[in-house]
Amino acid sequence: MAFIIGDLSLQLGRLCTGLPHGFDVDDGIRDIPEINKGLDLNLLEGDILETKEKSALLGDQYRWESPVPYVLNEDLDINAKGVILRAFEQFRLKSCIDFKPRDSEEYYISVEKKDGCYSYVGKRFNNGQILSIGAGCGTVSVVEHEFLHALGFYHEQSRYDRDDHVTIVWENIETGREHSFNKYSEHQITTQGTPYDYTSVMHYGKDYFTNGNGPTIITKFPEFQDVIGQRLDMSFYDVVELNKLYKCNASTSFLDHCSFDNESLCEMSVCSHSSLGWERVTNVAGGPHSDHTYLGSESQGAVKKQPVNVNVFFLCFLSSVGFFMHLSTVNGQKGDRAKLDTRAMTPSRDCKVQCLQFFHYHSGSESDQLNIWIREFDNEADPNGTRRLMGQITGPPANYWQLHNVPLNATKRFQVEFESRKGAGSSTGGFSVDDINLSETECPHIWQIRNFEELLTSSSPGTYIYSPRYYSPEGYGYQVFLVLQREYFSIYVRLVSGDYDDQLQWPCPWRQVTFLLLDQNPHIQQRMSHQRSLTTDPTYISGGVFYWDNPRKVGTPIVMNNETVYVNGGLGYRYFMYQKDLSNRAFVKGGDIFLLLSMQDISGLLQKDTVPCPSVPEQNFMGSPEDQADEGPCVERIK
Structure with a gap:
C-alpha cells in the first residue's frame, strides 16, 4: 500500500x-481473503494448506520446539523479511515462543514468496514446511496470523463454541465458500480454556467471503461487530492460548512493567538524601491532575461495561482512580535529590540492548533534573555495583504527559534508578512518572x-x-x-x-x-x-x-x-x-x-536471515550530575 x-x-x-x-x-487496504482471492489455491478457510492427514491437532507431535527454526527464502522481498523479523520480536515480547535461523534441523519453517498468504496448521512436514508471505502480505499482523497457524492455531470463529458468540449468515456467503465457516468439535481442537476472543488476530472480519448481500458474521454483542477481523497485533488471549499450548510463560525480551496501581510499587524502592522524596499519589496541585494509565478514561468516575467471558478490547478499569509516582521540588534546596529504584534484572538476549520507556510529567523548575541511571552488579556479592548515567530530562515544564525512551546497554545484572534533583529557581510542581516498561529491544524515536x-x-x-x-x-x-x-x-x-x-x-x-x-x-x-x-x-x-x-x-x-x-x-x-x-x-x-x-x-x-545487533548511541548530558558521590542503591522499600 x-x-x-x-x-x-x-x-x-x-x-x-x-x-x-x-x-x-x-489500491488501498486488503486483508488475507482479498489477497488470496482468485489465486486458485484450494485453501481451507481462505489461508490454510490442507494435508492428506485429517487427524486432530491435539497431540504434542504437532508442536514445535522453541526456538522455532526458520529460513527466509531468497525470493522474499527484503521489506517483507524485515517485517517478519519485527513479527518475531512481537512473539518474543508477548509470548514464550522464540525463533532462530535454521542450522541443520530437520523440521523448520520455510518462509517463501508464493502467490498469497497461507500456512499449514501445526508442525506437519520436515525438510522445510512452507509458509507463504506473498505480495500484500508484508504486515506484522498478517505474518503473526500465518505463524500462529503454523504454531497450531485455527481461526477463532472455527471454535466449537462459536455459536454462543457469533451468528454465521449463511445466505450472505459467496457460493462455494461455505466450507470456510466450518467449525471444529472439542475432540478436534483445543482452546486451552480461553474465552471466545472477538479481538483475536485469528478472527475473520464481518464481511469475509460475502456475496455482497451483507455481513457473513454478526457478533452477539453489537459493540464488537466492527472489532472482529482486527489486523493490529496478537491479542491478550491469543498470547494466553499460545503460552498454554506450549506449556511455557516466560517472555524472551520483556523485563519489567509498573503502573503503580498497588502499594507494592512493583518491587521498586525509594530513598532520599534530602527532604525530598518520591510519593505514590493520585494527583498533584501543580499537575498532573490524573495518572497516565487512566488519562481521559471513563475510570475517572465510571467503568466501561463489557460482556462476561469476552476479552476486553478496550481498557476495562477495575479502579476508579489511578496512581503515579511524584517527586515535589516545591520545597528544599538546590541539589536536593531522591531516588526511585527498580528491582534488579538480568538481560538474557545475545544482543545486550534494552529500552526503558515511561511517561513523565514535568511541572517543576526549568533547571530541575530527572536523571536515569543504570547500576550493574558484578555478582551477588557486589552490594553497590557500578552506575552509569543513561538519560536526562530537564528544561521548560509542560502541562501534559510525555513519553520518553532511554536506550540502555546493560551486559550483566542491573537495576534502573530514577533520580530527581532540585534545580535553582522556584517550582510549583516537580517530576511525575507512570506506566514504566522495560524490554530487551531497541528504542525508536x-x-x-x-x-x-x-x-x-x-x-x-x-x-x-x-x-x-x-x-x-x-x-x-x-x-x-x-x-x-x-x-x-x-x-x-x-x-x-x-x-x-x-x-x-x-x-x-x-x-x-x-x-x-x-x-x-x-x-x-x-x-x-x-x-x-x-x-x-x-x-x-x-x-x-x-x-x-x-x-x-x-x-x-x-x-x-x-x-x-x-x-x-x-x-x-x-x-x-x-x-x-x-x-x-x-x-x-x-x-x-x-x-x-x-x-x-x-x-x-x-545474505543472511538475521540482522546485526543494534548499538546504543553515546549521549552528552547538560549539567552532568557526576559530581555527587554515589551512595549506592536504595535498600528500604515503602510498602
Missing part, C-alpha cells in the same frame, strides 16, 4: 495545506502530536503535519509527515540533509522505516499498536534520478528551524489509519497520539 508523493517544493511548516497528493500503489483528534476533525482536508528531523543510527536524516483527511490520515517519510551526509553511502541502501501508532495501553505486552514498514531501494529511479540519493544532490531546499535543508520526495501509506478506528484501542489519550519511528539497516538480510 506504499505510494510516492511528488517533490515538495513549498516551505516546510508544522501545519500547511495544498501540497500535492500521491497515488496508491496497491518518539513523535507526540498534541490534540490530534481535534486536528483530524477540524483541519481542512489535505493539511500536512511535519515531524522534527530524526537520524538513523548511521546518521541518515529523515522526516515523517502526515496528511490529514476527515475520515483517515496518510503517513510518509522523506530523506532530509543532515550533519553526516558526507560520511554516508548513497543512494541510501536498504533502510527499513517503520511507522508505529502507539496503543497507549499501560502494559507493553498488552498493546495492540498499528504499524507499517517500507524499505529504501538504492536502485530505484524516478524522474531520471535515484529516488533515495543524497538530498543535497537531488532534493529541494526548504527552511527547517531557521536552517536551509534539502528534502527528497516522500514514500508512505495513504490509508494508514481511519478516524473510526482510532477508538478501537487507546491510540488517543488526553487528545494526543504517539508515533514511534525507526530507520533500521536491514541490508544484512540480502
Whole structure:
C-alpha cells in the first residue's frame, strides 16, 4: 500500500495545506481473503494448506520446539523479511515462543514468496514446511496470523463454541465458500480454556467471503461487530492460548512493567538524601491532575461495561482512580535529590540492548533534573555495583504527559534508578512518572502530536503535519509527515540533509522505516499498536534520478528551524489509519497520539536471515550530575 508523493517544493511548516497528493500503489487496504482471492489455491478457510492427514491437532507431535527454526527464502522481498523479523520480536515480547535461523534441523519453517498468504496448521512436514508471505502480505499482523497457524492455531470463529458468540449468515456467503465457516468439535481442537476472543488476530472480519448481500458474521454483542477481523497485533488471549499450548510463560525480551496501581510499587524502592522524596499519589496541585494509565478514561468516575467471558478490547478499569509516582521540588534546596529504584534484572538476549520507556510529567523548575541511571552488579556479592548515567530530562515544564525512551546497554545484572534533583529557581510542581516498561529491544524515536483528534476533525482536508528531523543510527536524516483527511490520515517519510551526509553511502541502501501508532495501553505486552514498514531501494529511479540519493544532490531546499535543508520526495501509506478506528484501542489519550519511528539497516538480510545487533548511541548530558558521590542503591522499600 506504499505510494510516492511528488517533490515538495513549498516551505516546510508544522501545519500547511495544498501540497500535492500521491497515488496508491496497491489500491488501498486488503486483508488475507482479498489477497488470496482468485489465486486458485484450494485453501481451507481462505489461508490454510490442507494435508492428506485429517487427524486432530491435539497431540504434542504437532508442536514445535522453541526456538522455532526458520529460513527466509531468497525470493522474499527484503521489506517483507524485515517485517517478519519485527513479527518475531512481537512473539518474543508477548509470548514464550522464540525463533532462530535454521542450522541443520530437520523440521523448520520455510518462509517463501508464493502467490498469497497461507500456512499449514501445526508442525506437519520436515525438510522445510512452507509458509507463504506473498505480495500484500508484508504486515506484522498478517505474518503473526500465518505463524500462529503454523504454531497450531485455527481461526477463532472455527471454535466449537462459536455459536454462543457469533451468528454465521449463511445466505450472505459467496457460493462455494461455505466450507470456510466450518467449525471444529472439542475432540478436534483445543482452546486451552480461553474465552471466545472477538479481538483475536485469528478472527475473520464481518464481511469475509460475502456475496455482497451483507455481513457473513454478526457478533452477539453489537459493540464488537466492527472489532472482529482486527489486523493490529496478537491479542491478550491469543498470547494466553499460545503460552498454554506450549506449556511455557516466560517472555524472551520483556523485563519489567509498573503502573503503580498497588502499594507494592512493583518491587521498586525509594530513598532520599534530602527532604525530598518520591510519593505514590493520585494527583498533584501543580499537575498532573490524573495518572497516565487512566488519562481521559471513563475510570475517572465510571467503568466501561463489557460482556462476561469476552476479552476486553478496550481498557476495562477495575479502579476508579489511578496512581503515579511524584517527586515535589516545591520545597528544599538546590541539589536536593531522591531516588526511585527498580528491582534488579538480568538481560538474557545475545544482543545486550534494552529500552526503558515511561511517561513523565514535568511541572517543576526549568533547571530541575530527572536523571536515569543504570547500576550493574558484578555478582551477588557486589552490594553497590557500578552506575552509569543513561538519560536526562530537564528544561521548560509542560502541562501534559510525555513519553520518553532511554536506550540502555546493560551486559550483566542491573537495576534502573530514577533520580530527581532540585534545580535553582522556584517550582510549583516537580517530576511525575507512570506506566514504566522495560524490554530487551531497541528504542525508536518518539513523535507526540498534541490534540490530534481535534486536528483530524477540524483541519481542512489535505493539511500536512511535519515531524522534527530524526537520524538513523548511521546518521541518515529523515522526516515523517502526515496528511490529514476527515475520515483517515496518510503517513510518509522523506530523506532530509543532515550533519553526516558526507560520511554516508548513497543512494541510501536498504533502510527499513517503520511507522508505529502507539496503543497507549499501560502494559507493553498488552498493546495492540498499528504499524507499517517500507524499505529504501538504492536502485530505484524516478524522474531520471535515484529516488533515495543524497538530498543535497537531488532534493529541494526548504527552511527547517531557521536552517536551509534539502528534502527528497516522500514514500508512505495513504490509508494508514481511519478516524473510526482510532477508538478501537487507546491510540488517543488526553487528545494526543504517539508515533514511534525507526530507520533500521536491514541490508544484512540480502545474505543472511538475521540482522546485526543494534548499538546504543553515546549521549552528552547538560549539567552532568557526576559530581555527587554515589551512595549506592536504595535498600528500604515503602510498602
